[in-house]
Amino acid sequence: MSLFGGSSKGIRFEAFGTSHLIVIGLLVLCMIGLYIGRNKLKELNLRKVEFGIAGLLIVADLLYNIWMVKNDIWRTSDSLPLQLCSISLYLVILLLLTRNKLVYEIVLFTGILGAMQAVLTPYLFFDFPHFRFIHFFGTHSLIILVPLYFTWVIGYRPTIYSIGKVFLFLNILMPFIMLVNKKTDGNYMFLGGKPETKSVLNYLGEYPYYIVSLEGVLLVLSLLLWVGLREKNKKLRKETEISM
Template sequence: MDVWAAEDFATFGGAHLAVLGVFVVGAFVLVAVGRAQRGTSEVPPFSKVLAVLVPAVTVPLQVYQQLPGQWNLEKSLPLQLCDLAWISAAIALWTLRPWAIGLTYFWGLTLTTQAVATPDLGSTFPEPSFLMYWAMHLLIVWSAMYLTFGLGLGPTWRDYRICVLVTLAWAVAMLAFNALVGSNYGFLNGKPDDPSLLDLLGPWPVYLGFEIAIILGVWALMTWPWVVRQRGSEVAVT
């Protein structure tokens, strides 16, 4: 049976399961590569290669969305949080700046992974929109895992606060933009058509409040082990 036979993408259908398989293998490989590079004071060459790969893959595919035959005001603009996440991932990989690593870690391992698990996607392989969607999302999550679980560069409470403030600023801006043009970037003005975790959080705008509370709590829990680990390392040194 041809797993690509369906005209439209189906969550947990053949195309989705194949992508998830690639995702798992890639995650294991990148974490292993990162762990082998721990302890160096310089940015690993592999990290810089990955930093170049992220925009090299993502930018051309995003340009494709701006072409006349593909343009859609409600979907084509690079205003999703994942559009910010791939930029932060490229910066983090090239510079190892803590704030960029923090943004990539929090966004990549929570919001982007939701897009991987429950994608809102109407196309399937090998359509360009399918390739763009998965190239962007997989590279973001892989970058986050390589930087943190691989290289061991975790966030601090300062990075947590930065990510919260940046995310809230983006959300406010997108709520206003969506209301102005009738779009739904970030699913802030309505739930996606396909099933998602938002379906468990009530109607709009109730789910926004629950989403904010959950994200704040989960990100705090994601920060705490790294802070404890960093303090333990400092005590061991002294």
């Protein structure tokens, strides 16, 4: 079997199989480690590391496209970088290169919520150690970890207005994605139908009504994420810092 081939025969991915559970466990450990070590990381100059991760993601995306072309599976209907996680990947790269606060506000929600759903219910056919398995979980994990790094280490925080910005961004993007879907017979951002694999969309009604339901779910999850990561009461935060 080829670890770079286009056929999943012999290494077909199994949801919540051993390799999948290991990846989820490693991601959770990285998130915990990032949070526990946030104060020590604040003392370091990690700008070169940020550039390095951005470069790594650019190379990973380039290799992925080369792999698709080489195996004759690159198609305008599903290979353009217009899925939510692909868009979030480019936003993460932009955030790492610029440290732009608006980019952070958008990718904090699109990245964490979108990539987390992708990690738990992946649209994937190749198991470890295939290139696509490593690429898929490596990039999606960084889409989650980078915004958390900017929250816990760099000190950026979302506001209630950040949620409005995310919804504005997505709803401006949606008509363009629908037009591309129509022109390419694609299903980017699953705006043309549900994915073949199980996902949260299976519980949100039939097409096109699940799109409205999904926006409701996104709003609830965004509010929960904002509550968990927003800047807490400054007075309480200062008292906590003094006591430490």
